[in-house]
Amino acid sequence: MLGAIHFGVLAACFVLFVPMAMAGWHLSRHKMLFFSGALFISLAVCVHLTPYFPSVSDIVASVSSVVVYDHRVSCINEVNQIVWDVRPRPRNNNGSSKLDYFEKNWDWVRSRKVQSCEFQKLDKLDVSELLNGSWIVVAGDSQARFVALSLLGLVLGSGSEAMGSVREELFKRHSDYSIVVKEIGMKVDFVWAPYEKDLDDLVVSYKKKNKFPDVVIMGSGLWHMLHVNNASDFGFQLKELRSHVELLVPVRTKGEEGGGGSVSGRSMHMFWIGMPVLINGMLNTDEKKERMSDTVWHEYDRSLGESKILRQMGGPLVLLDVQSFTWNCGPQCTLDGMHYDSAVYDAAVHVMLNALLIESNQTL
Ligand SMILES: *[C@@H]1O[C@H](CO)[C@@H](O)[C@H](O)[C@H]1NC(C)=O
Numbered sequence: 001m002l003g004a005i006h007f008g009v010l011a012a013c014f015v016l017f018v019p020m021a022m023a024g025w026h027l028s029r030h031k032m033l034f035f036s037g038a039l040f041i042s043l044a045v046c047v048h049l050t051p052y053f054p055s056v057s058d059i060v061a062s063v064s065s066v067v068v069y070d071h072r073v074s075c076i077n078e079v080n081q082i083v084w085d086v087r088p089r090p091r092n093n094n095g096s097s098k099l100d101y102f103e104k105n106w107d108w109v110r111s112r113k114v115q116s117c118e119f120q121k122l123d124k125l126d127v128s129e130l131l132n133g134s135w136i137v138v139a140g141d142s143q144a145r146f147v148a149l150s151l152l153g154l155v156l157g158s159g160s161e162a163m164g165s166v167r168e169e170l171f172k173r174h175s176d177y178s179i180v181v182k183e184i185g186m187k188v189d190f191v192w193a194p195y196e197k198d199l200d201d202l203v204v205s206y207k208k209k210n211k212f213p214d215v216v217i218m219g220s221g222l223w224h225m226l227h228v229n230n231a232s233d234f235g236f237q238l239k240e241l242r243s244h245v246e247l248l249v250p251v252r253t254k255g256e257e258g259g260g261g262s263v264s265g266r267s268m269h270m271f272w273i274g275m276p277v278l279i280n281g282m283l284n285t286d287e288k289k290e291r292m293s294d295t296v297w298h299e300y301d302r303s304l305g306e307s308k309i310l311r312q313m314g315g316p317l318v319l320l321d322v323q324s325f326t327w328n329c330g331p332q333c334t335l336d337g338m339h340y341d342s343a344v345y346d347a348a349v350h351v352m353l354n355a356l357l358i359e360s361n362q363t364l
């Protein structure tokens with residue numbers, strides 16, 4: 001594979017530098033363009049002739065697999081790139097909640113790179129197909145609960161009757177919740193796990209039972225910040241969690257890839273729900289205002305990075321960047337400076353699903 005990369009780089013250098021060297025010899029601009037055009041065409045001809053030369057076609061095949069692989073990796077890196085459009089609603093609402101004063105829309109950034117990844121908001125049908133027969137676990141604190149709510153809203157229809165009872169059950173304080181969506185044989189567990197140690201215990205329990213969910217979405221930090229208030233301890237707990245997760249994520253075997261259908265039956269996919277931006281002045285107790293300061297928040301964020309639990313740091317979990325979503329959605333999107341409008345968690349779910357499509361090597 002390295003040979004293939006070298007070959008590609010060499011070819012690119014050829015096209016780029018040979019004409020530049022010629023320009024150094026006082027060729028006119030037109031001649032230079034001619035030369036680089038000619039070089040490009042001859043390389044293209046070579047590429048098209050390769051099927052007749054097996055060894056070269058191997059090289060070309062591996063170049064293209066490198067490109068596809070790179071595309072997947074780089075799209076995972078771009079999947080959190082969303083922008084918000086938050087504007088006041090025309091004054092016609094019943095004033096049920098201050099959050100309703102603003103209309104919140106979001107979409108992926110319209111940059112060339114992000115557009116090439118073709119991210120999309122999935123509808124109920126897409127999601128049914130993708131998550132058909134899978135076991136999904138959402139674990140963590142209240143942020144995770146909102147993510148679970150958004151996910152179920154997408155699967156069941158947010159205005160549906162079923163969703164009404166889900167909401168009621170899910171928000172019985174501090175308890176676990178489990179539901180099977182029969183139509184698509186999908187199981188969703190919400191596990192109340194406000195501390196990193198709870199997440200760790202959960203992960204270890206899957207290992208013990210040797211039964212693994214298809215997708216695990218987890219996140220915590222706010223409880224630790226409020227009740228322990230020690231960023232280095234938070235980092236320590238995350239490192240423990242990371243080491244157990246790494247034991248558990250099965251080795252990805254190449255043979256399993258490909259084929260359509262759902263994400264189940266393949267390797268486990270894991271996500272981390274990032275910490276929201278905390279708007280100190282809006283926090284609803286003095287204790288929170290004091291302990292959950294910006295300084296402490298940043299210390300916790302640094303510990304998260306240093307724990308190397310996230311994919312971008314070489315770890316196993318793909319980040320759902322709630323920090324950037326909440327920052328960009330802004331103060332209009334929260335009432336208590338900590339929990340945000342459902343639009344934020346909907347965005348996190350769509351980001352997760354798009355990452356899942358990339359991870360499980362599927363297209364819709
Ligand atoms: C207030 O809410 C009711 C019921 O949801 C609705 O029928 C009505 O049109 C709303 N009024 C305004 C001014 O939006």
Ligand SMILES: *[C@@H]1O[C@H](CO)[C@@H](O)[C@H](O)[C@H]1NC(C)=O
Pocket residue numbers: 128129132133184
């Ligand atoms: C779910 O999978 C089952 C079995 O593979 C299939 O029969 C069914 O049509 C699928 N349902 C959806 C909604 O994709």
Ligand SMILES: *[C@@H]1O[C@H](CO)[C@@H](O)[C@H](O)[C@H]1NC(C)=O
Pocket residue numbers: 230231232233236
């Ligand atoms: C913070 O946690 C670390 C690691 O657990 C511990 O060594 C340290 O003593 C704690 N600091 C305080 C002030 O409790």
